[in-house]
Amino acid sequence: MTLTLYNTLTRRKESFEPLEPGKVLMYYCGVTVYDYCHLGHARACVIWDVVRRYLRWRGYDVRYVQNFTDIDDKILNRARQEGSSMQEVAERFIQAYFEDMTRLNVMEADDYPRATHTIDGIQRLIHELEQKGYAYPADGDVYYAVRAFAEYGKLSGRKLEDMQVGASGRVDTDDPDAQRKRDPVDFALWKAAKPGEPAWSSTWGEGRPGWHIECSAMVRDRLGDTIDIHAGGNDLVFPHHENEIAQSEAVTGKPLARYWMHNGMVTVGGEKMSKSLGNFTTIRQLLDSGVEPMVLRLFILQAQYRKPIDFTDEAIASIHNGWETLKEGLLFGYKHGKPLGWTDTEDTSFGDPAAMRISENSDTVQRFQAAMDDDFNTSGGLAVLFELAKELQKEGNRLTHEGKAAIDPHTLRQEWQTLVVLAQVLGLEATLAAESPDEGTVSxxxxxxxxxxxxxxxxxxxxxxxxxxxxxxxxxxxxxxxxxxxxxxxxxx
RNA sequence: GGCGGCAUAGCCAAGUGGUAAGGCAGAGGUCUGCAAAACCUCCACCCCCAGUUCGAAUCUGGGUGCCGCCUCCA
Structure with a gap:
């Protein structure tokens, strides 16, 4: 079976073939650290975590890099409001990011480059763009000359002449900064520092990088000219990823990424969850309200990653009940292994998916793989998990209520291990500790x-x-x- | 105005030519003093219209509705 995935660049599903057989270079356009992550971020982080886990499970050696954008107007604004510094704000929210992701069982990336640690690479890239005629300085700013890059628009599928500058209502064409552009579609690579702002010295004067250039620089710096998978939210397709392509490919003459993957948005009442609309719930708000992290993960994985998912209390309640079933299945070995005569339940490796050997040719595993191979159809994959969990739950109940199961211990063992291993591929884990009852109430x-x-x-x-x-x-x-x-x-x- | 996406049961959601996975909720039954739990069983012809085909949720054309992006966004 071959793994296929939807490539935004070609607008169709393609079979996945990495540049170097067996190895995958993957970059996820991470967060701008100016506030706590909300459920939209959670979705992206969980999805790319699952893509990464699945690729590993399929035998690929995955190098996974995720950036932090720690230079940005919004971070500066926040620092100004608080009377602190950009660095202080960024540090705080990077710390918060890690706390949230740990709770959601998102694996740590292999590398977390930051814009502020990549200033040299950024400046080198801008110089090369200047030399090749793709960039021009203007009063301490440097802009990218979009019309110089013939393929501009290939990712987002738009033509320059079709673009209505200012259609989003966010671009003030009367802005004095915009007056320095030769063309309204040009974008800033380097911004001259305003008084009191953090700045780095450069041949163009004191300043800081524009929004898009840092990703081009970090990818090149940490992964090379061409990577296999470049991932992010579909709200980044234009302009962010389009601009990254323009920057990187103008310099290297090579494709920046072979596959571009984009996740759909989390919506509230059908509308995109976003800071600007104010309709967001942060990850910690939700988890602190008593929703189990795995419920949030399940909520995210029940839908195909490219489609929007609507966040409602009802949806979370429904998923909660589903998770109880899955959890029963995952804990089956701990609760019923001993009565079934399994002899290793006291071993330290008991329950560790890494130590489990499951039959990869079983119909169950094949169906799971077929679903996941089809552009990471986690919904189909979950159906397989639920079938296993339901059966284990049923047999567990039989053991509790009738003292015996209808299926032999060896088969139950296989089913349980298959469930645990496949759930692990989706990052779904249950621990007995989480189930421990409140002691001390009644003896x-x-x-x-x-x-x-x-x-x-x-x-x-x-x-x-x-x-x-x-x-x-x-x-x-x-x-x-x-x-x-x-x-x-x-x-x- | 341009580009893109989506429309499947009460809700969520797979399925892209051969007669509808899975989850939640619900119904009936067994058991029970009653209940709970448990177990068994049941629960959709796929937005509309017109085509192609032996056969379409699935392909084509035309509608309708919703959403995203068009330089803050995961």
């Missing part, structure tokens, strides 16, 4: 005593008393399970 012996009292009440047909005891325990998070034969077991919620 086990206390519960057993109450159950005995209820048994006596039931035997005397005093059902009001029996129900009272059940309700009282229920209020304390103790669930009673009446089994055939008058036996009652219990568990903590």
């Amino acid at each position: 086990d012996s206390d519960i057993e005593g109450q159950i005995e009292q209820r048994r006596v009440a039931k035997a005397a047909k005093n059902f009001a008393e029996a129900d009272r005891i059940r309700n009282e325990l229920s209020a304390q998070g103790i669930i009673l399970i009446d089994k055939p034969g008058g036996i009652t077991t219990w568990r903590r919620e």
Whole structure:
């Protein structure tokens, strides 16, 4: 089977062939660090994390680089408001970024270049663009001459003559800065420093990089002239990625990336979640409100990555119930392995997907792979996980309620391991610790005593008393399970 | 105005020519003193119209609606 993915550049699905067999160079256009990440960022980060995990699982050696844009007007504004510095603001939100991503189980990148650490590379690139006639200085600024790059527009599929400058209502064509451009479509590579702003010295004077150039420089610096996958949100296709192509390819004469992948937006009431609309929920707001990180991950992965997903409380509640099922399946080995006679449940490697050997030719794994090979169809992949989890949940319940399963321990072991391994490819993990009950409320012996009292009440047909005891325990998070034969077991919620 | 995308059950969502995965919610049943839990079963002809085809959710043409981008954005 071959992995196919949708390439924004060609507007179709293509089979994936990296530049160097077995190796993948991947760059994800990360965040501008001027505030906490919201659910839109979460989606992008989780999706590219899954793409990366899946490529690894498929046997590729993936080098994954993600940048931080730490020079930007918005960071400066924030610093000004707070009376702090750009660096202080950037550091704080980079720190917050890592905290959020750790909770979401997003793997660390191999490298996190920052714009402020790449000033040399940025300046070199601008010089080369100048020498080749793609850039021109103007009063301390340097601009990219868009019309000099014949292929401009190839990624976003637009022609210069069709573009309506200012159509988004965000470009003030009367802005004095814009007057320095030879052409309204040109964009800044280097901006002359305004008083009080952080600045780096250069042959054009004191200044700082424009928005797009840092990515061109960082990719070249850390990964080379041509990479395999360049990823980001679809709101970056134009102008950001279009401009990156113009900058990089004008200098190197080589394709910047073989495959351009873009994720769809998170919407709220059908509208894009964004800072400017003010309709955003930050990752930490959501997680701190009690939503499990894996629920957010599932919410993101239930849809195809290129389509928009609408964020609602109902959606999260629905996913929460789904996650409970998946979690039951993932914890199956911990809860039922010993009674099933598995002998290694005390081993330190027990439950570690890295130590599990599963049959890659099984129908289940093949179906998972077929779905994921088709442009990372995580929804199809999840269907496979749910089938496994449902069956394990069912067998687990049989073990709890009837004392025996309908499937032999060896097969259950295979199914459980397959589930754990495939879930891991999607970054979905459950731990017993997360399930640990609140201790100290009611003691086990206390519960057993109450159950005995209820048994006596039931035997005397005093059902009001029996129900009272059940309700009282229920209020304390103790669930009673009446089994055939008058036996009652219990568990903590 | 230009470019691009989407439209499948109450909700979310796969499926791109052979008769609709999966999740959530819901219904019926078994069990139970009742309940809960558990288990079993059920639950769509795919926005509209016209074509192509033996056959279309899937292809073509035309509509309708929604969304994104057009230099802040993941």
